[in-house]
Amino acid sequence: MKVISIKFPIKEKPIKENMVVALGFFDGLHCGHQALIKHAKEIAAKKGLPLGVMTFNRHPKEIYQNDKTFVYLNTLKEKEEKLAKLNVDYMLVVDFDENFSKLEPQEFIDQVVLKLNIDTAVVGFDYTYGPKDVANIENLPKFVKGRFDIVVEPKHMEAGQKVGSTNIRHAIETGKIELANKLLGAPYTTSGIIVKGYRRGHTIGFPTANLKVEGDKVIPAEGVYATRTLIDGKWYNSMTSVGYNDTFENKELTIESHLFGFDEEAYGKAMTIAWYKYMRGNEKFAGIPELSAQLKKDQEDIQKYFNQLDKK
Known part of the structure; x- marks a missing residue:
C-alpha cells in the first residue's frame, strides 16, 4: 500500500x-x-x-x-x-x-x-x-x-x-471494553513507550511496565483489566490497571501492565496493550498485604478468563 x-x-x-x-x-x-x-x-x-x-x-x-x-x-x-x-x-x-x-x-x-x-x-x-x-x-x-x-x-x-466511532469511544471510556471490541471487530489496542514508574509493584511481587501512550488515544475507564501485552514481538497474558493507585494516592493517571511470566527491565521499549475485559474497579486497600492478596486473585481470575477464551 x-x-x-x-x-x-x-x-x-x-x-x-x-x-x-x-x-x-x-x-x-x-x-x-x-x-x-x-x-x-x-x-x-x-x-x-x-x-x-x-x-x-x-x-x-x-x-x-x-x-x-x-x-x-x-x-x-x-x-x-x-x-x-x-x-x-x-x-x-x-x-x-x-x-x-x-x-x-x-x-x-x-x-x-x-x-x-x-x-x-x-x-x-x-x-x-x-x-x-x-x-x-x-x-x-x-x-x-x-x-x-x-x-x-x-x-x-x-x-x-449501530457500529459507530462515537459509540465505541463511549464504550471504552465507560469500561465496556467487550462491547467496544465487538463493534471494532478486534481488541482495542493502546501503544507507546515503557517509562519508569514508582516501582512499587516490584517490591510486592507484581512488577509492572508503565505505558506512556502514543498519540491522543481514548483511554479506558479506571479499573483493572484482562489484557494481552506485546513487548519485543511476543504477546503475554497480563493484567492492566488504569488509575491513580488509590492505596498509594498517586496524583497522575497511570497505565500499568503486569505481564505474566515476564520480569525484565524494559524501559524505553515499545509496548502495545490489547484490552479484553474489565475485571473490577479501583479500590483503596488498608495496606500492602490486602493489596497483594487482591492482585493474586486478579491474576488467577484473568488467567482463568484467557484459558476459557483460548478454548473457544
Missing part, C-alpha cells in the same frame, strides 16, 4: 490512473468501516481498478469546533497498518487545516474528490462533507452531477447497536 499526503489546494493529481475510492474519516476502522472497504475492494476488482481510501490527518472537530481534547481510536500509523491488511492500494491522507475546512460542499467535490481520478465513490449512509443539513448523502448526487458513480453502504449493526 502506498501512502500519499495531500494538501489543499491540489495542484497536480496525486494518482494518474482511475480509482475506486472509499471516503470517510474511518477512526477505529471498525466492523462497519471494514464492510465498506471490503465492498469497495470488490467493486474495484470487478472494474480492474485500484482501491484508494481517503482520510484526514486530524478529525474535523478539531478545526470546526476548536476541540483540543478530541481523542482517537487509532493513530494515523495504526490506521495505516489496518488499511494495509485490508489490501488497500492507496491511503490518501488529506491535511485538514483551516484552509481546507472553509471549502463549500461543491468545492470539495470539484477541487478535491475529482482530483483523485475517481471512477466510483463508496461512502457510508451517514457520510458528510460539510454542514450536515446540506452536505449529506441525499444531496451528494446533486454535487457530483453524474461525473462518477456513488455507492452507499447501509447502516451496520453489531451486538444490537
